Amino acid sequence: MAYQHILYEVKDKIAKITINRPDALNALHPAVLVEIKSSIEAAAKDDDVGVIVLTGAGRAFCAGVDLKSLEGIAGADVGANLNDAARSLQIAIETVPKVVIAMVNGFCITGGLEIALACDLIIAADEAKFGDTHVKWGLRCTWGMSQRLPHRVGMIKARELTFTAELISGKQAEHIGLANLAVPLEKLENTVKEMADKIMANSLDAVAAHKYLYNQSVKDFMAKGLEREYSTKVDIKDTLERVTSFAKK
DSSP states (O other): OOOSSEEEEEETTEEEEEEOOGGGTTOBOHHHHHHHHHHHHHHHHOTTOSEEEEEESTTEEEOOBOGGGGTTOOSSSOOHHHHHHHHHHHHHHHHSSSEEEEEEOSEEETHHHHHHHHSSEEEEETTOEEEOOGGGGTOOOOSSHHHHHHHHHOHHHHHHHHHHOOOEEHHHHHHTTSSSEEEOHHHHHHHHHHHHHHHHTSOHHHHHHHHHHHHHHHHHHHHHHHHHHHHOOOOOTTHHHHHHHHHTO
């Protein structure tokens, strides 16, 4: 498949998927999400791939949803087209029988963070910036933030990150357990490769089995919460004003 919005390469048994919209800080729209999912599925079928790495081009891993595409949004939900594509991608990441590492090189915000949280491991640059900015734009989470973030960092810290919409560094993300590891940006690529090599030195069938067991446990734990998040209707009155204001910048 020819990709327009991502780069895909396999080297040393590592499939590297790069979101390639650097001018937009790798912001997401449905076609981007579909391409990432397609590349995950391609890597799953490739016997020459042992580990999958997801990252972004330029200054960002992913800055979240392309808010400029949401001008005229009705209500606080980004809509079915984005939601369906994002949730389908998250399911693909969580069910592929290979480890998926999020290599967070820069901004990892809101929708980008929700995608990273679906990955098995997160390795970040010290200089990376993580954040949940739903409330800043008058949006509500619809891609699992209310379930995956507290599961990763604890309820109190998750509430703080969501309610303040503040950004934290890669090093802070490591400290609170959001990232497995944070290193200087110039060491990020090698550090991810070292982690991938450690994983691939083991039985990949056994790794896949344990990934399945870990994710089934999480799935059982979060199933009702995710359904509640997806189906809850909320009344946020200033969404259109906030998103439209951003789109005009």
